[in-house]
Amino acid sequence: MRRFILAVFVSIACAGSAFADVRVVPPGNRNSDQPPIPGASKQRTRETKSSFDAKYEKIRDLLSRDKQLIAKIKKTSGQYGIDPIHMVGALVGEHTYNVDAYDTLQTYYVKAASYAGNSFRFAYDGEDIDSFVDRPQFAECAKFSDSYRLWTCRENVWDDDFRGKKVDGRKFPDNRFSAVFFQPFYAGQTFGLGQINPLTAMMLTDMVHEKSGYPKLDEKDAGNVYRAIMDPDISLAYMAAIIRRSIDDYREIANVDISDNPGLTATLFNVGDSTARARALARRNTGGGFSWPEENYYGWLVNDKLPELEKLL
Template sequence: MRHSIVLSALIAIGLVFQASAATHVPPGNRNEAQPPIPRGSAVRTNANKTTYDRKFEKVRTLLETDRRLQQKIKSTAKAYGVDPIHIVGAIVGEHTYNVDAYDHLQTYYVKAVSYLKSSFTFSHNGELVHDFISRPEFSACEDLNGSYAVWSCREQVWNQKFRGKSVGGTGYPDERFSAVFFQPFYAGQTFGIGQLNPLTALQLTDTVNKVSGYPKLSHTDPQGVYKAIMDPDVSLAYVAATLKHAIQAYRRIAGFDISSNPGVTATLYNLGDPEMRARKLASENAERKRRGEPQKLPEENYYGWLVNDRMDELQQLVARF
């Protein structure tokens, strides 16, 4: 059992599957019409008495007028080896379909500092996540190297052993690991210019530490995690790292170069778990090849569709950075 969990975790980070020469995914949408927008997004938008178009215009105005933010996006993109359009696409998608952007970048800094003064824990029903992951079910994860491997393994153990199940007389919700333990205010909560969730930040903290030099985050310091995902300087590094990771995963696992399609990278940013999605696509294409059918290209969801649909406008914006 220990060996199988370690092997599964290695697969999850793309060390087992190796793709051959990557197929270039061209710009643009594969779907003619926008895929359905989740009901939750519509409810949030209606509750705030606004529209998707208004939210898009608000975040575009922030990106268009804040020179400081433009320079931060440009320099961060260079550090992580991604085109700035991918970062812009992720930000635009999040603030169009999740929450409104703030009018000024400085507001994000103020919010970041406020979390240092807040009292909250990463826990579920009084059990700290630190104690939870110390259970024997998670022991194999400790053999792995790197924050992404370790936290991806822990997330997989949650899905296999605890999610929606009763263990030792305790019932656990049929919800994502991040929603149960890492969002103490309400499930689905994300923050900052990149609308990151804390588990994503914990997964990529080694990468951000290595590239940007920011201190590593710890699940035992939830205030520090929330400050990082609210602070635009740090948060943008995590946005870039997330996008870069998705691009690398699709090349390595599924054999696709998605670096020219910001709608696809935005989709993966929105959905998360690019390794799982790359493996699923690789498996589907292996079956299609067996049947003599053409391979299926990565597709955008409603969020990525908007990014590709507004690409000319967003490219003109980035050109002025």
Template sequence: MMAVAVLAPGHASAQTVVPPGNSQAEQPPIPGASTKRTKSSGTTFERKYRKVYGLLKNDAKLRAKIKQQAAAYGIDPMHIVGAIVGEHTYNVDAYDRLQTYYVKAVSYLSSKLHFAYDGEDVTDFIQRPQFQVCADQSGSYALWTCRERVWNSEFRGKTVGSQSFPNNRFSAVFFQPFYAGQTFGIGQLNPLTALQMSDLVSRVSGFPPLDTSDPNKVYETIMDPDLTIAYVAATLKMSIDSYRKIAGFDISQNPGITATLYNVGDPEGRAYALRAENKTRAAEGKEPRMPEVNYYGWLVNDKLPELQALF
């Protein structure tokens, strides 16, 4: 049964606990792109799930790393497990062995990578006057989230001066030098997310801050399991905190919700949107809308008993 706070959602001090499990009996629709990608690889979602499940089951060191980072960030390990399972079921196949991720991480040290678009490095791009509104932001999350908003409002799909910019995500245009949409490592993080989490990870885990001037280090970090799981944990912790402080929901007991937010991104923006919607619903005498899982989070909740048994 759901525990409800005295205050309504929308107040920072409100606490409406989202209970474990799925509220929908059936899985929400899976995007066509994910289905097409899986079919073209000659596999199925179930086989991909079984592969990542096998990696978790057979690698005690990986499970230990997950538990260690979950404890450091004060979250249930199932949130990290859910993110890993969702990504490797609907995005890319997991490698059979954790060692392969280490090998891949080292390989990025020998590549000369650039965070740039149309010959302009992102470190120069963010010096444009449009980004001055972000100058007073403190912390890597606030700073890079602000810059992402500026990209969406001032550049995305627009012509600025004589230069046209793609109608695509900031992370895809500037931070994925191999091809747009590419993510890496056991957590399938994109570089922009890692940059946003840099301060939190540095504070909690003691890792050196990431910098756009060293793209190779960013890519090594998100490929290396000894480093990237901390960034996965930090991302999930940010989602939990954002929904509690902004929207008034405690989602810490529902890994499917945090997995959904890990999949779709922008947890802070979505928390504000949910708060605004529920404020309107309250004014209309309607019940508040609870946070909801998508296809990705639904799978995590559905498989949770099996995954919990591993830990």
């Protein structure tokens, strides 16, 4: 109940501020120095005997020489009404700090094809996700018909009623909903060109279906979900949907326009949960004060390298 009281409060506050002028975030970084890079990212890079500079140059060079990929980015960004530099920034951030880019786009297609027809499932401790969300605790989510609000509600129920708690004599992990149920290989795993989380894909499948025409995803077909987020063409659509959602959330909830700041959209692509973050910014900016959203280490690099990245387009 408390999460819905909070949601109502925020909605009322946002509705009252909707008549205020939307503030456009200035270009560039708010921090003069790059924010700290997480130790996990440093460890992954050391394990591959690489460096952040080398990984940045690899994804930059892939984008520079692969005109087909750039054409796909431009086409997809147009479908979602965003500047293609936002998609370039997200790709650069992911492949600099989280994974190492493959040398060719074709390699991503081959990897995606390897998941077609696989019979793995989204489940925890023998319980399928569709059975789990049929529990009475999730009844309040049934009123939502769109995939974003439906799965956001389910994630909130997990955090409030199950995460780290004992329910009906069974102890549940103190971990994210996506890590427990939506990553059957190992926790924290994301895939493909856009490094999309399966739960994020489930949330945005309605938008992607509407704007790009791809079939809607079904939690009972985990293999198809992974194929979608690993196929470069479909993955780009989900990347664009994430960015579109972030821009809309900050404009509609916090009266802040981030559409001209690729470092901020890249930051939100990295950290996720743009709706909650926009609400937090709106709360901070009530009562007369005002603060701009800030980029993290990932978005800081994108803004810092922006003149070079814009040349790729």
